[in-house]
Amino acid sequence: ASQQKSVATLLGDCDAFLFDCDGTLYHAGEVIPHVAEAIGHLRSLGKAVFFVTNTSSRSREQLQAKLQALGVPCEAEECVPSGVFTASYLRQAHPSAVRLYVVGGGGLVDELQKEGFICTGGPAEDDEKFTEEGFKSLADAVGEEMFDGVVVGWDTALTYRKVAKSALVFQRHPEAFFYATNDDAADRVGGWMLPGNGPLLGAIEAACAACAPERRDREPPFGAKAVVLGKPNPAYARKIAEWHRVDLRRAVMVGDRLDTDIAMGQQAGMRSLLVLT
Amino acid sequence: ASQQKSVATLLGDCDAFLFDCDGTLYHAGEVIPHVAEAIGHLRSLGKAVFFVTNTSSRSREQLQAKLQALGVPCEAEECVPSGVFTASYLRQAHPSAVRLYVVGGGGLVDELQKEGFICTGGPAEDDEKFTEEGFKSLADAVGEEMFDGVVVGWDTALTYRKVAKSALVFQRHPEAFFYATNDDAADRVGGWMLPGNGPLLGAIEAACAACAPERRDREPPFGAKAVVLGKPNPAYARKIAEWHRVDLRRAVMVGDRLDTDIAMGQQAGMRSLLVLT
Numbered sequence: 001a002s003q004q005k006s007v008a009t010l011l012g013d014c015d016a017f018l019f020d021c022d023g024t025l026y027h028a029g030e031v032i033p034h035v036a037e038a039i040g041h042l043r044s045l046g047k048a049v050f051f052v053t054n055t056s057s058r059s060r061e062q063l064q065a066k067l068q069a070l071g072v073p074c075e076a077e078e079c080v081p082s083g084v085f086t087a088s089y090l091r092q093a094h095p096s097a098v099r100l101y102v103v104g105g106g107g108l109v110d111e112l113q114k115e116g117f118i119c120t121g122g123p124a125e126d127d128e129k130f131t132e133e134g135f136k137s138l139a140d141a142v143g144e145e146m147f148d149g150v151v152v153g154w155d156t157a158l159t160y161r162k163v164a165k166s167a168l169v170f171q172r173h174p175e176a177f178f179y180a181t182n183d184d185a186a187d188r189v190g191g192w193m194l195p196g197n198g199p200l201l202g203a204i205e206a207a208c209a210a211c212a213p214e215r216r217d218r219e220p221p222f223g224a225k226a227v228v229l230g231k232p233n234p235a236y237a238r239k240i241a242e243w244h245r246v247d248l249r250r251a252v253m254v255g256d257r258l259d260t261d262i263a264m265g266q267q268a269g270m271r272s273l274l275v276l277t
Numbered sequence: 278a279s280q281q282k283s284v285a286t287l288l289g290d291c292d293a294f295l296f297d298c299d300g301t302l303y304h305a306g307e308v309i310p311h312v313a314e315a316i317g318h319l320r321s322l323g324k325a326v327f328f329v330t331n332t333s334s335r336s337r338e339q340l341q342a343k344l345q346a347l348g349v350p351c352e353a354e355e356c357v358p359s360g361v362f363t364a365s366y367l368r369q370a371h372p373s374a375v376r377l378y379v380v381g382g383g384g385l386v387d388e389l390q391k392e393g394f395i396c397t398g399g400p401a402e403d404d405e406k407f408t409e410e411g412f413k414s415l416a417d418a419v420g421e422e423m424f425d426g427v428v429v430g431w432d433t434a435l436t437y438r439k440v441a442k443s444a445l446v447f448q449r450h451p452e453a454f455f456y457a458t459n460d461d462a463a464d465r466v467g468g469w470m471l472p473g474n475g476p477l478l479g480a481i482e483a484a485c486a487a488c489a490p491e492r493r494d495r496e497p498p499f500g501a502k503a504v505v506l507g508k509p510n511p512a513y514a515r516k517i518a519e520w521h522r523v524d525l526r527r528a529v530m531v532g533d534r535l536d537t538d539i540a541m542g543q544q545a546g547m548r549s550l551l552v553l554t
Contacts, residue, residue, distance in 0.1 A: 028413075130433045136305075136467040156407045158437040160477070167463075167472050185487035186444075190413040193488035195444050195480075200437070203472075203480035210462035211470035 014271065016246040017042055018237065020255030021053035021063070024275055028190040031070040039072055049078060050240055052253075054182035054197075054230040054260060056083035056153035057105025077244075082181040082230035083108040083153060085239055089229055090151070091115040093221075094177060097148035101169045101176075103162050103204065104153030108181065112151065120145070121162065130161035142168040149177035152204055152226060154184075154197040166204045167211035174214065177221040182230030184260060201226060231255075232263035237270060291548065293523040294319055295514060297532035298330035298340070301552055305467040308347040316349055326355060327517055329530075331459035331474075331507040331537060333360035333430035334382025354521075359458040359507035360385040360430060362516055364392040366506055367428070370498075371454060374425035378446045378453075380439050380481065381430030385458065389428065397422070398439065407438035419445040426454035429481055429503060431461075431474040443481045447489035447501075454498040455485065459507030461537060478503060508532075509540035514547060 019025055025035050042049055051063060051074065058066065063079040086108070090097065102109050102121040109122035147169045155162070169176055184196035209216050209224035221227040230236060241248050254273045255261020265272035296302055302312050319326055328344060328351060335343065340356040363385070367374065379386050379398040386399035424446045432439070446453055461473035486493050486501035498504040507513060518525050531550045532538020542549035 029410075132433065132466065132471075133306075135469070135471055139467070139469040156409065156437045156441075158440075160433045160435040160472075163435075163472050163476065164433075168469060171469055185483070189409065190416070192412070192416040192445060192448055194409075194412055195437075195440050195484035195488060199440065199480045199483035199487065202483050203476045206462070206476035206479050207472035210476065211472060 010252065010271070010273075011045060011047075014047070014250050014252050016048040016050065016241075016244070016251040018050045018052045018240065018251060018253050018265075018270070020231075020253075020257070020261045021051055021067075022055060022187055023256040024254060024261070025051070025067070025072065026070055027188070031072070036071045036073075039074075048244060048246060049074070050244070051079045052081075052231070052236070052240070054082045054184050056081055056086065056108045056111075056181035056197075056230070057155070058083075059107035059110040060084050062107050062110075080240055081107065081111075082236065083111040085236045086151065086153075086179060086181045086229045087111040087115040087117070088239060089235070090117070090149070090177075090179065094148065097177070099146050099148055101147050101150045101166060102153075103158065103166060103200075104151065104155050104181065105157075108151070108153040121165070123157065125162060125165075126157035126159075128159070128161055130159065130164055135164070138165065139168050139172065143172040147173045147176050149179065149221070150204075150226075151179050151181070152197065152201050153181035155200060158200050163203055163207050167207040170208045170212035170215060174212065175222065178208065178223070178226045179221055180226040180228050180230075182260075183226075183228045184230075231260035232267060234264055234268035237264055237268035241268075287529065287548070287550075288322060288324070291324070291527050291529050293325040293327065293518075293521070293528040295327045295329045295517065295528060295530050295542075295547070297508075297530075297534070297538045298328055298344075299332060299464055300533040301531060301538070302328070302344070302349065303347055304465070308349070313348045313350075325521060325523060326351070327521070328356045329358075329508070329513070329517070331359045331461050333358055333363065333385045333388075333458035333474075333507070334432070335360075336384035336387040337361050339384045339387075357517055358384065358388075359513065360388040362513045363428065363430075363456060363458045363506045364388040364394070365516060366512070367394070367426070367454075367456065368392040371425065374454070376423050376425055378424050378427045378443060379430075380435065380443060380477075381428065381432050381458065382434075385428070385430040398442070400434065402439060402442075403434035403436075405436070405438055407436065407441055412441070415442065416445050416449065420449040424450045424453050426456065426498070427481075427503075428456050428458070429474065429478050430458035432477060435477050440480055440484050444484040444488035447485045447492060451489065451491065452499065455500070455503045456498055457503040457505045457507075459537075460503075460505045461507075478505075508537035509544060511541055511545035514541055514545035518545075 183198040185198040186193040253265030460475040462475040463470040530542030
């Protein structure tokens with residue numbers, strides 16, 4: 001009874017629900033039971049719902065397609081993977097930036113291109129191999145192009161070549177900015193843990209510090225450590241609130257992780273709901 | 278004159294010279310001037326010479342071939358890349374270990390096989406791609422085999438899949454040991470810096486800590502950080518001294534790096550010669 005009352009209070013006090021996706025709505029490719037009904041119920045009460053995931057390899061439309069395939073009807077506007085926030089943030093913070101080197105999936109490249117950035121890297125380089133003999137010509141090629149920055153998202157096609165090319169961008173373009181969509185350490189998939197973007201980003205940060213040592217003492221985003229834009233960064237929730245005129249004091253962050261979901265909810269002044277899936 | 282006198286003293290007091298290779302004997306694929314003559318002069322005086330490099334991607338014979346191609350005649354016995362020391366150390370420290378997962382080049386796999394280890398990983402997996410759908414079957418496959426440990430050397434064909442598979446070995450075989458041939462941060466190649474094994478190892482260590490968190494509090498080599506066997510580890514120089522009956526008090530470490538070459542020389546009780554190439 002007391003649980004029902006607190007649910008009723010939450011529903012009465014709140015207008016918007018931000019849902020984490022991996023581990024909260026689905027798990028190892030399967031939708032978690034009653035998710036579709038719960039979201040349908042919120043919609044029937046007139047609540048706004050948003051889908052907020054640090055996984056940046058899917059674009060807005062790709063996340064929408066994934067949710068719909070799992071039986072969760074949704075609009076593209078409601079889907080805000082961290083790549084969407086990253087692209088919007090970069091456009092605002094660096095209005096004249098043109099060209100980026102991207103380590104990440106196709107969805108991240110798509111979102112950055114929608115904001116007018118010219119991107120190299122991403123899936124176009126998934127099959128390129130590194131050779132020591134080719135390193136000098138790679139360095140020349142990186143020096144001939146302009147690069148305004150490097151953006152790193154989870155990349156299951158990460159290669160040594162991408163790490164080396166990131167290090168070359170920082171060497172040859174010392175003013176290049178450095179951002180990451182997130183730094184999640186790992187995700188649970190089918191009972192086992194899969195390394196997340198954090199370990200990969202760490203390799204690129206260490207390569208930057210070693211190969212462009214003058215950056216070590218610089219302030220982010222021009223130093224050797226990336227600025228991390230996804231959860232738990234409260235600016236991510238604030239951007240969604242701004243776009244959709246949501247009052248975050250009347251919004252709930254629903255997620256399965258204390259360090260990203262609940263931390264962002266608290267820092268953004270939202271209520272939080274931890275699901276133990 | 279004083280320089281000539283100190284060289285004469287050094288030659289009189291010392292019987293053996295350990296040479297770093299990259300940056301000391303050659304640089305970006307080209308031999309440094311007078312290297313062949315200097316080594317020939319040492320040999321004519323009856324001094325022992327050894328070639329000691331943290332680059333573990335070449336076997337003993339591959340390093341010999343590289344030096345000979347650059348005009349430096351040498352025996353295979355004199356060539357001791359860090360993979361040779363790593364293989365010998367592992368055989369001694371873990372006499373009953375059988376199967377290893379190796380991130381690294383073919384030369385490292387060769388040296389480990391010479392010590393009787395059965396190796397998976399290495400170049401055989403350079404072209405294998407990671408898919409999220411395949412993660413569960415990869416986890417099953419890793420669980421079905423026995424793995425005694427993971428060994429990480431510089432791998433210019435590193436992929437996300439290798440990082441993920443390392444993390445699975447640590448999850449599924451909690452008692453697996455964890456070693457690295459070296460943790461050099463970067464190497465200078467043709468005027469630009471190339472990320473070394475350190476940044477790559479850092480990604481695998483972070484993945485281990487995130488995916489097999491129970492290892493975080495364990496002592497090496499059973500924790501989340503690898504035991505690093507190459508320079509500056511003085512055991513590397515001591516092993517060469519043991520094999521060739523060298524008195525390290527009468528030996529000189531010649532190298533271009535303070536943090537690896539000279540540090541090992543000092544810790545092993547050798548004299549050191551820093552070359553500024």
